[in-house]
Amino acid sequence: MSAPEPAAAEAAREVWRLLARVPDPEIPALSIVDLGIVRYVREGADRRLHVGITPTYTGCPATAAIRTATRAALDESGHRDALLEEVLSPPWTSDWLTPEGRAKLEAFGIAPPVAAAAALRGAGGPARCPRCGSLSTERISEFGSTPCKAHYVCSACREPFDQFKCI
Amino acid sequence: MSAPAAAPARGDRALGEALFPYVLRLADTSLVLGQRLGEWIGHAPALEEDLGLANLALDLIGQARLLLTYAGEIEGRGRDEDALAYLRDAPEFRNLALAEQPNGDFAHTIVRQWLIDGWQLEVYEGLTGSADMRLAAIAAKALKETRYHYRFSSGWLLRLGDGTAESQARAQQALDSLWRFTEELFAPDEIDERMAEAGIAPRLGAAAGRWERRIGQELRTATLTLPERRPHPWYGKCGVHTEHLGHLLGEMQHLQRTYPGVSW
Incomplete structure (x- = not known):
């Protein structure tokens, strides 16, 4: 062509x-x-x-x-x-989210995904709290209000939040 | 939307006749298990598990839709996903009999899920290298979802098995009652053999060994005992179902059977 x-x-x-x-x-x-x-x-x-x-x-x-x-x-x-x-x-894959998309997600109160390949090996690193920025966070459930989100809570500010799942 | 990928097998009529029921096995297992999991919504032991089971159901029904649409195209008689889901009777369903077993308690649901997730992991992983490009694409998509389904079900199996005396007893009871339905998972019949020979499906014999090693290891960690294998008469993948499927379909198909063609 x-x-x-x-x-x-x-x-x-x-x-x-x-x-x-x-x-x-x-x-x-x-x-x-x-x-x-x-x-x-x-x-x-x-x-x-x-x-x-x-x-x-x-x-x-x-x-x-x-x-x-x-x-x-x-x-x-x-x-x-x-x-x-x-x-x-x-x-x-969640790796295809654009950098602008990641920034918009975080501003919207949803933690952006980490690299999917690393996350699948269990080495993806913690989700960052979109409210206070702490990396001291805990996953409550791999499932959330939509298929693309997992449920977390921040150990620093105690705020529950969603992370965009890494697949 | 149009779907551009075509099956190389479609030119071969005889192969196509085996491909249709093969794809139905995958599709119906996801559909029936998804419908079962949906019965938990609003009833699970905790909100997180309620959401988790509903999310699993959603993924499974999504996989079923892709597979049923493809099955309808292979069959070539104008049946779409809805016609195949809502207008077939129980003997025409090709799901694993395990998928149609009632939810029972949470332990039954988890053991059933863990057994089928393990089967899907093997089958989808094998299908990603299928000579049938459409199946390979669907499998690659479904495999990503099956991986976190398996994390969910095997995580719960461990917590229930290596948990309290009560949860351990219930998990063992569930395993004892469901194990008899697992023979057909990796026992190839003529259709499985023909799909494997054509390079469309993975060889079930090789997958069986991997699966048994993995579940054996996980059961030991969960302090659960693998029951003895006994021959059983229910081969859902050949259309021989337990009574439970008819009841499940009665609810799932009620609206389309009573008001044909209704939509909203």
């Missing part, structure tokens, strides 16, 4: 900017781009824009809402013929 034409590249950049304004329904402080679930925006051989989105967790109830919101954002901005595709492989 030859290099993409400038018009197609510009359209893809515009769609990225557009998707960066589509909020996650469960954690509206984050956009779907911050979450790292938009895998690609590119022009296909059929000359149409293809947008690839990957689910975070197989059972995440937000997946359908994200699909609807993304479709609506594309339609409203004149990209009715853009194709929305579900991408399963490679599976999403």
